[in-house]
Amino acid sequence: MKKRVLGFWEIWNMSFGFLGIQFGFALQGGFMSRIFQTLGAGKDDIPFLWIAAPLTGLLVQPIIGYLSDKTWSDKWGRRRPYFLIGAILSSIALFFVPYSPTLWMAAGFLWILDASINLSMEPFRALVADKLPESQRSYGFVVQTLIIGIGTWVASNLPWLVSKLGVSDAAELGVIPASVKIAFAIGAFVFLISILYTVFTTTEYPPEDMEAFREEKKQKNNFIPDILNNIGSMPKTMKKLGVIQFFSWFAFFTMWSLANPALTEHVYKTPAPAKAEFDLTITAQAEKFDVQNTAFQKSSNEVGSAMGVYGLSSMAFALLLVVYTSKRRINRKYVHMVSLxxxxVGFLAMYFCNPSQLKYCFILIGISWGSILSMPYAMLSSAVDPKKMGVIMGIFNMFIVIPQIIAALGGINALMSLFGEESIYAMTIAGISLIIAGLCNFLITDKNAISYQPAQEII
Incomplete structure (x- = not known):
């Protein structure tokens, strides 16, 4: 099927739901560790508490990709039903996460939240490949990244903004501050509204041969054999991109899980107060806890705000790529290498920076994030069968979640122990991992994946 070249606003509409998805991911990535710490988790326990996120991705995304490939509704299309169901479940989970009274409940909500976000996210990746001709793939994924950058920046600053508007950061032992609760409620609303916008402004191409599609649906479901067959027959380019993804996502999982304890402790000098160190029945001890806890909560707001800068710089980087790729071809391989x-370098510099310099580290990290969210998918989409785009995108997610599972099951703690006991060494590990990911781009040799040729179709 010859696909119509789309204009900017059509691509914007089909990608706008990612604003809500990124609100969910940014609130989760920026503030779940803070919630865990507030509920009494030690910094060594945090990576394991995060294991729900990659595990749900490993299970959910290939299944959703496979099912969406085999879905068609004249009213709702192929991918949009999954957007909508995921948005409803994610919004409910986002709202209730900060009301968790115990660690196990917070970890459970994280599991539900991440599964629901994944339900929406992977069909969005496949939608870009479904709707756009190959010459517009880089452009489409970069527009998606631009919207992700906006969502990351705004959502990461929500608790800080809510606090500045007068909502308290103080809270009793084991209670999440009101500023975080309100921020998550706003995120839940934005998630649902942005997905609905895409659902009602975007149409999808029907299967090329509807009769053959219907006959295939009637056949016995061979989900597991099909998944295993697609894993076994994945293209070489996909495997090479998987190596790059492994080190890239190990780095970012390390940041999401440990940036808050690392930076509040090393950069802001306000670590989370340990419950065992205080006897709250003694007035002086209770007051001392309140002072330290409020300082930790406020510096956590600052860390979240600083992390939002990586969303802002990824947005600027994506905007630059949108302008460039709208008229010209790019070398995806070298763009991705330099960005990573x-x-x-941004992660490594955190060891030496003060609070006012932290934003510059996240600017550099944002450039790599903008590239991670666009270049691998653009390269992959030029190397796979378009009829299997959903399941391939879901399988590709294995290269994202497996490094996160390894990190959560002790990989981060083991590597940190080689440097010392300070949490900031987690950021050092993230920096080394991202540089390795960048250098692994030398593995990519497929010319079509590196730079798709017919640029004249792009508008």
Whole structure:
């Protein structure tokens, strides 16, 4: 099927739901560790508490990709039903996460939240490949990244903004501050509204041969054999991109899980107060806890705000790529390589920076994030069968979640122990991992994946 070249606003509409998805991911990535710490988790326990996120991705995304490939509704299309169901479940989970009274409940909500976000996210990746001709793939994924950057920046600053508007950061032992609760409620609303916008402004192409599609649906479901067959027959380019993804996502999982304890402790000098150190029945001890806890909560707001800068710089980087790729071809391989190395330098520099300099580290990290969200998918989409785009995108997610599972099951703690006991060494590990990911781009040799040729179709 010859696909129509789309204009900017059509691509914007089909990608706008990612604003809500990124609100969910940014609130989760920026503030779940803070919630865990507030509920009494030690910094060594945090990576394991995060294991729900990659595990749900490993299970959910290939299944959703496979099912969406085999779905068609004249009213709702192929991918949009999954957007909508995921948005409803994610919004409910986002709202209730900060009301968790115990660690196990917070970890459970994280599991539900991440599964629901994944239900929406992977069909969005497949939608870009479904709707756009190959010459517009880089452009489409970069527009998606632009919207993700906006969502990351705004959502990461929500608790800080809510606090500035007068909502208290103080809270009793084991209670999440009101500023975080309100921020998550706003995120839940934005998630649902942005997905609905895409659902009602975007149409999808029907299967090329509807009769053959219907006959295939009637056949016995061979989900597991089909998944295993697609894993076994994945293209070489996909495997090579998987190596790059492994080190990239190990780095970012390390940041999401440990940036808050690392930076509040090393950069802001306000670590989370340990419950065992205080006897709250003694007035002086209770007052001392309140002072330290409020300082930790406020510096956590600052860390979240600083992390939002990586969303802002990824947005600026994506905007630059949108303008460039609308008229010209790019070398995806070298763009991705340089971007990842710059992000690695940003992580390494955190060891030496003060609070006012932290934003510059996240600017560099944002450049790598903008590239991670666009270049691998653009390269992959030029190397796979378009009829299997959903399941391939879901399988590709394995290269995202497996490094996160390894990190959560002790990988981060084991590597940190080689440097010392300070949490900031987690950021050092993230920097080294991202630089390795950048250098692994030398593995990519497929010319079509590196730079798709017919640029004249792009508008």
């Amino acid at each position: 190395i710059l992000g690695g």
